[in-house]
Amino acid sequence: MKTHWGILSSASHYPIKTQTRLILACSLIHNFILTEMPIDPIEECLDAETDETENNDDHGDFIATVKATPEWTAHREALAQQIWADYNNGA
Numbered sequence: 001m002k003t004h005w006g007i008l009s010s011a012s013h014y015p016i017k018t019q020t021r022l023i024l025a026c027s028l029i030h031n032f033i034l035t036e037m038p039i040d041p042i043e044e045c046l047d048a049e050t051d052e053t054e055n056n057d058d059h060g061d062f063i064a065t066v067k068a069t070p071e072w073t074a075h076r077e078a079l080a081q082q083i084w085a086d087y088n089n090g091a
Helices: 016-036 041-053 070-088
Strands: none
Touching: 016 070
16 A cells, blocks of 8 residues: 555654554545556556566565654553453443
8 A cells, every 4th residue: 555655655753643544544545446446557567566576585665673652652552551441341
């Protein structure tokens, strides 16, 4: 999906909530396009490129590690606490 949506191809300076909404919006737009255009020419090109590079050991922009930000750590912790509270309350 990064090839369709340039905003997803690099690190984001937007808050976590905005990043989540951007990914959701891109996914919704992508799914809508698929309903209107079953054959995606960009994906066909990517499939052809993938076939050509499958045997190549060069992994290009492969991400091996990700450094957590304080905002993401706080968001993850709040989410975990909420899930735990819901679990304990029988929700």
